[in-house]
Amino acid sequence: MTAVIDDAVAEYEHKKFWEEMRAAVERTRREDPEGWADHLAETAAFDRAAPDGLEPEDWSSYLPPKEDDADNPR
Incomplete structure (x- = not known):
């Protein structure tokens, strides 16, 4: 039972962190x-x-859409 609660708290904290980060x-x-x-x-x-030779990654999907781009969610 404790593991279930620990997992739920960890998931909540993870979601909360990323919500605050996006904001x-x-x-x-x-x-x-x-x-x-x-x-x-x-x-x-x-x-x-x-020096890794890789193309830059696109992280734009982690950002909320701009106000003028509300019809084009990422």
């Missing part, structure tokens, strides 16, 4: 577009510097 990312995109642009530029610089 923070969206808040930054909305309230600090310059800071968001800086973040994207820095991320792109690291992606280009990776």
